[in-house]
Amino acid sequence: MNLLFEKAKEVTRTLLPVVILVLLLCFTIVDVETDVFIRFIVGSVLLLIGLSIFLWGVDLAMNPIGENMSHEIATSRSPYKIAILSFFLGFLITVAEPDLLILGSQIEESSGGTLNASIIVYLVSIGVGIMVSLGVFRLLRDKPPYNVFMAIAYGIFFVLAFFVSEEFLAISFDASGATTGALTTPFVLAISLGLSKVKGGKNSEENSFGLVGVMSAGPILAVMLMSIISGQKNIQGDVGEYVFAEGVFGPIIKAIPAIFMESLIALLPITILFIIFNFRKFKLSKDDLSGIIKGLLYTLLGLTIFLTAVNSGFMDMGRIIGMEIAKMSNWLLIFIGFLMGLIVVLVEPAVHVLGEQIEEVTSGHIPIKLIRMTLSIGVGIAIALSMVRIVVPEVKLWYFLLPGFATAIWLSFRTDPIFVGIAYDAGGVASGPMTATFVLAFAQGAATIIDTADVLVDGFGVIAMVAMAPVFSIMILGTAFKHKKVEYPAIEKKSIITSHLIEESNMQHDCIMVVVNRGFAERVVDVARQSGATGATIIRGRGTDEHQKVMLPIINIELQPEKEIVLLITGTHVSASIADSLLCDIQLDKDGEVVVYISPVEAMVKSLSTEQNTDDIVPAT
Amino acid sequence: MIEIKTLFFIIVNRGKANAVLRKAQECGATGGTIFFGEGTIQSKLLEKIGLTEIHKEILMISASEELCEKLHNTLSEAFMFSKRNNGIAFSIPFERWQLQASGQEERNTSKKIDASHFCIMTIVDKGRSKDCIKSARAAGAKGGTLLHGRGAGIPTDFYFPLVIEPQKDIVMIITTKDKVIPIRERIFSDLELGKAGNGIIFTLPVSRASGLFENRSEESKGVTS
Numbered sequence: 001m002n003l004l005f006e007k008a009k010e011v012t013r014t015l016l017p018v019v020i021l022v023l024l025l026c027f028t029i030v031d032v033e034t035d036v037f038i039r040f041i042v043g044s045v046l047l048l049i050g051l052s053i054f055l056w057g058v059d060l061a062m063n064p065i066g067e068n069m070s071h072e073i074a075t076s077r078s079p080y081k082i083a084i085l086s087f088f089l090g091f092l093i094t095v096a097e098p099d100l101l102i103l104g105s106q107i108e109e110s111s112g113g114t115l116n117a118s119i120i121v122y123l124v125s126i127g128v129g130i131m132v133s134l135g136v137f138r139l140l141r142d143k144p145p146y147n148v149f150m151a152i153a154y155g156i157f158f159v160l161a162f163f164v165s166e167e168f169l170a171i172s173f174d175a176s177g178a179t180t181g182a183l184t185t186p187f188v189l190a191i192s193l194g195l196s197k198v199k200g201g202k203n204s205e206e207n208s209f210g211l212v213g214v215m216s217a218g219p220i221l222a223v224m225l226m227s228i229i230s231g232q233k234n235i236q237g238d239v240g241e242y243v244f245a246e247g248v249f250g251p252i253i254k255a256i257p258a259i260f261m262e263s264l265i266a267l268l269p270i271t272i273l274f275i276i277f278n279f280r281k282f283k284l285s286k287d288d289l290s291g292i293i294k295g296l297l298y299t300l301l302g303l304t305i306f307l308t309a310v311n312s313g314f315m316d317m318g319r320i321i322g323m324e325i326a327k328m329s330n331w332l333l334i335f336i337g338f339l340m341g342l343i344v345v346l347v348e349p350a351v352h353v354l355g356e357q358i359e360e361v362t363s364g365h366i367p368i369k370l371i372r373m374t375l376s377i378g379v380g381i382a383i384a385l386s387m388v389r390i391v392v393p394e395v396k397l398w399y400f401l402l403p404g405f406a407t408a409i410w411l412s413f414r415t416d417p418i419f420v421g422i423a424y425d426a427g428g429v430a431s432g433p434m435t436a437t438f439v440l441a442f443a444q445g446a447a448t449i450i451d452t453a454d455v456l457v458d459g460f461g462v463i464a465m466v467a468m469a470p471v472f473s474i475m476i477l478g479t480a481f482k483h484k485k486v487e488y489p490a491i492e493k494k495s496i497i498t499s500h501l502i503e504e505s506n507m508q509h510d511c512i513m514v515v516v517n518r519g520f521a522e523r524v525v526d527v528a529r530q531s532g533a534t535g536a537t538i539i540r541g542r543g544t545d546e547h548q549k550v551m552l553p554i555i556n557i558e559l560q561p562e563k564e565i566v567l568l569i570t571g572t573h574v575s576a577s578i579a580d581s582l583l584c585d586i587q588l589d590k591d592g593e594v595v596v597y598i599s600p601v602e603a604m605v606k607s608l609s610t611e612q613n614t615d616d617i618v619p620a621t
Numbered sequence: 622m623i624e625i626k627t628l629f630f631i632i633v634n635r636g637k638a639n640a641v642l643r644k645a646q647e648c649g650a651t652g653g654t655i656f657f658g659e660g661t662i663q664s665k666l667l668e669k670i671g672l673t674e675i676h677k678e679i680l681m682i683s684a685s686e687e688l689c690e691k692l693h694n695t696l697s698e699a700f701m702f703s704k705r706n707n708g709i710a711f712s713i714p715f716e717r718w719q720l721q722a723s724g725q726e727e728r729n730t731s732k733k734i735d736a737s738h739f740c741i742m743t744i745v746d747k748g749r750s751k752d753c754i755k756s757a758r759a760a761g762a763k764g765g766t767l768l769h770g771r772g773a774g775i776p777t778d779f780y781f782p783l784v785i786e787p788q789k790d791i792v793m794i795i796t797t798k799d800k801v802i803p804i805r806e807r808i809f810s811d812l813e814l815g816k817a818g819n820g821i822i823f824t825l826p827v828s829r830a831s832g833l834f835e836n837r838s839e840e841s842k843g844v845t846s
Contacts, residue, residue, distance in 0.1 A: 003675060006635075197788060200771060287751065363657050364678075511742075511825060513628070513715065515654050515681075537744055537789050539770040541656030541681075544642065558639070563654050565681075567744075567770070567791075569823055579718040597628055597683065597715040601823040 008052040014346040030324040043313015054302025061295025066190025074198040090132030092269035094125040098262035099178035127222030135214030147412035160224040172223035173464030176216040177431035185350035206417045208361045213424025263303040314438040322445025334387045341383030348432040365562040378473030382465040393452040411475035419478025426470035510575035513597040518562035520592035531581040532574035539565040628715040629682040633708035638678035653682040659767040702832030709832035738827035739801045743792045745820035750790035760807035765794040
């Protein structure tokens, strides 16, 4: 079983519920034209293919590019260079985002030309650039703490929100949803991961997340400021009469060229940047390079197929379902909205990427299932509340947004630190292309039927809600997770002082494998070095022991504590004393639950003597 | 005090490790440690289109000798290690270090190295693992598993504003006894491990392995001492 199949299987698992829900609705209460229905089926198949290829391409191309880029940023030694480089990275990927241009022209139209579309795009991109470079600085310096940083950013929003009309509040959040598109999110996630990997250190896990959250704060700030400075308060205008496409394959084929161009333009800045840097700095080997180029091609292909499928297959369907159900009953609308949010968010490409990254970084310590469930429930509630807003015009957007974010910020000081980054990221991740098309179409369909609703404003509001809900729900999960976390029982052990006699003179080697709880690996290395070890390699893992078992009730997911494995190669004459001193170290023994294994290692090849042992830790230059 | 003599390793596709661990715990294992790795694939076609990664999970269980025997039998039956691509299991004699035991008892180390299989571990800088696998293949190895780790120890360069932590790839290759030396030599010379800072290589004896496919030998029983 290889990666592509794995991805296809995963996508199928998340896509299937959506298809089933739609089919159920079609066969029972909603009357859908055959054309639209068949197009939906074709669209689902295309979506499956497209998304699998896309995710695979992201793995092949985006991750290595992100890693190389972040290495370049981190090692550039000068703060100015870091600032400029990360600013350009943020600016370029945003400028090319097709969704943002669409949003820009929408605003231009509805404001009667006072706000120019390209100015909006540039301003938002500058906002993203500034935020990304601030975020990168924060990550590298490791201060201020992430939750404080985000609290400050959102604190500014709160203040600004008083001066901004509801329409612009919605638009600003929508702009942030638009910038965190299908392509930028995986890329920024990869940069974040790469940076924290290069940086290492104690907080490397926490630092692997959060850059998407920081980045999505940029557009909010930019649009709000723009509204205040330009004095633009209201937007009117209609989303012109919607025309349903006819035919089955016609609309699909017609959509391809435009979407292909969009995807190409979105992909170009990253590609060009990479090529320039590869030419001047990285100089990757031919194999790696061809892998990345292949990956970029797959990404382009997958993205095109995916977006085509979503735009031509899912949009009309969403709209029709929204219209039909709105005619029937308000309660049903809210309920279907909830279901829709529950399952559609899992098809978002970036959700897959984030999930994979969480697994990678925590080596499975945080079960993805749990994150997905929380995301689903959060977005489900968000869509349900959006439906409430469409049905009851008195309910304003900020009734939900402000308290939601305020609680999230408050919670961010009490949750497990790693969840703070994940939560803010999840906001950007959840509001991807599926939400922007399928769910939005559903909401707009409902809004056209209900007279009191404003199609434009309510439509924008949906994305804002989807961006807020996961932040909130994952923060809650993090708080719960913290309390569920394994408490290590402190077992009293008397320390035995042993004398270490160095007798043997022949240089045989032992491999010492030390398993400790996460965070103690550095201590192990320190202790081992005092006893004569030289270098070590640390691997991240997770582990269980009977007495540490923690099961989450109801959903039956086991939480496995994180472990670190330290691999030491030492001469036989010191291995005993190293092992003893490790076991004697009280802190390691009690909190670290240290376990030491020793095995003789067959003598190394030829000339390899002990000195070269130490060379293991000399970094690549 | 149960004397732990071996570490039992199982390499399976990602997501399966928990099921394996549960089964192992039914057999009497107390717990295990799981970490992520990547498998390699050997296919010209798949390599062309870039499908070379398989995500794997490696499960490590410490066990006594009897338990190890039992685990080998039950797990390879339950998860069908005898079939291709279903995973492999092997055990390496590792001594669990106990404070009391040290000093008095003489360690009988070198006598066990007459196993039929060996595990070659190569630690190199990140990104060079591909070359390592390539040269191992050229010398007759079937495949390997990559682990990602980070180097620690000697304080490294201080860049502004951070310390760079060197990232390492660890390549794990299980092979038969007769191939150990050629593979090791080949990797050593190809990757220039003799030069300072290029990495280290070492081998561990494997006391028993199941699920390996080399020369059609379904399951090879080494000396389970």
